[in-house]
Amino acid sequence: MIKIVSDFTPLMTRRSLIASLCLAANSDLTVDLLPQSLATPLGINGAWFDAQRKRQQLRIAQGSAEHIAYYLLQSKSFSSEPAIDPTQAAHQKLPCPSTRSSDFLAATPKDPRHKLIRNLYDNLNWPLDRCYAHTLRFLEAKELNQAPLEPLYQERGLSSDTSPESLTALSTLNLPAKRVLLAGPGLDLTRREKFTDDIPLKSHQLDHLKSLYTQVDAIDIRPEVIAHLHATPHDLTTQILPAKYDLIVATNLFVYLNEAELLCALTGLTRSLNPGAKLVHNDTRFAAKVFGEALDIPVEKYQPVSLGGRKWDRLVIHQKL
Ligand SMILES: C[S@@+](CC[C@H](N)C(=O)[O-])C[C@H]1O[C@@H](n2cnc3c(N)ncnc32)[C@H](O)[C@@H]1O
Structure with a gap:
């Protein structure tokens, strides 16, 4: 079981606790469930899964650090100091803001977002300046050094x-x-740009799907998503x-x-599709097509999505055979 659940217990409501208990019915993905001709060259074996669980814990921590840093720099809920644009902070190599930091540490969270962020901070065991330095390193790589996005993400x-x-x-x-x-x-x-404290704290996609379908389940790896959306x-x-x-x-x-x-994710998701069911994502990588074919969920179509007249994205729709 992943550790985030117990770390976040204080924030869990009765409903989210019940949702988390469903995890008991989840099981581990194992090497024998993967197509061997693809898994072996990718180095996936029992040891890979052990390392992967640790890697995910670190990545959850790093994501928390980013949320905390964006909030620290931009929120008005705990400080009267002016907001700092994170990308500008990276450009100008600003140090971690001391007054905002002490205001953050002294504040008692009142609104739900502040409570979630505070909870992330309390469970993370990283000081604020480490959260900030981690986040600025990412922004430097992405915005200043224009590192290739695929490996960076x-x-x-x-x-x-x-x-x-x-x-x-x-x-669409x-x-x-x-x-x-x-x-x-x-x-x-939080948001990297133009964050305000009154941005609705919700998942637009979940609300949208619930308005269309009678039974919608949500799964996630991040503790605040699990807690807030059940x-x-x-x-x-x-x-x-x-x-x-x-x-x-x-x-x-x-x-x-x-x-x-990606191979592991598609293998697991395939097992959760009824025959004829669809999987929709927006990763146009060739690997998604190749893995889909090997797993009997070939790509049915690539559906362009335009936003304000310009092409923005492409939905990839697989269908389970
Ligand atoms: C960038 S957000 C995307 C949110 C939304 N689907 C959208 O398109 O805007 C990625 C979401 O996937 C979750 N996530 C990332 N890796 C995951 C994994 N291995 N298993 C489950 N959820 C994961 C994150 O916690 C987060 O909620």
Whole structure:
């Protein structure tokens, strides 16, 4: 079981605790469930899964550090100091802001977002300046050094920020389904740019799917998403779900997975699809096509999504044979 659940227990409501107990029905993904001709060259074996569980713990911690740093720099809920734009801070190599830091540490959280962030901080055991330095390193690589995005995202922390475009992409779908799974709903907890404390603390995708379908389950790896949305704790790269679905949606998630992780995630998700069911994501990597074919969920189509007239993204729709 992943450690985040017990770390976050103080924040859990009765409903989220019940959701988390569903994890008991989750089981571990094992090497024998993977297509060997793909798993072996990628180095996936028993030791890989042990290392992967540790890697995910670190990435959850790094994602928490990013949320904390973005909040520390921009929120007005705990400090009267002016907000600092994170990318500017990286450009100017600003030190961790001392007054904002002491205000953050002294404040008693009142609103739900502040409570979630404080809880992340209390469970992380990283001082604020470490959260800040970690986040600035990522911003430097992405914004200043323009590091190639694919490897950067496959190594970065796992955060729960959502993009409004992901809802636009989803609203172009019109797929019949009885039982739907949203993998990685996100939460809009913080934002790198233009964060304000009144951004609704929710998953737009989850609300949207719930307005269309009667049964929608959500799974996620991050503690605040699990707690706030009553999602089931689940790591797509190391676990499999007991339930079967007619539609699984996982956008802006596979981008965080390297090829070995992607193979594991697709193997697990495939087992949760009814025959004829669809898996929708937005990772146009060739590997997703190759793995889909090997797992009997070939890509059915690539659906372009336009945003304000310009092409933005492409949904990848697989169908289980
Ligand atoms: C960037 S957010 C995307 C949110 C939303 N789906 C969207 O498209 O805007 C990625 C979400 O996937 C979750 N996630 C990342 N890796 C995961 C994994 N291995 N298993 C389950 N959830 C994961 C994160 O915690 C987060 O909620």
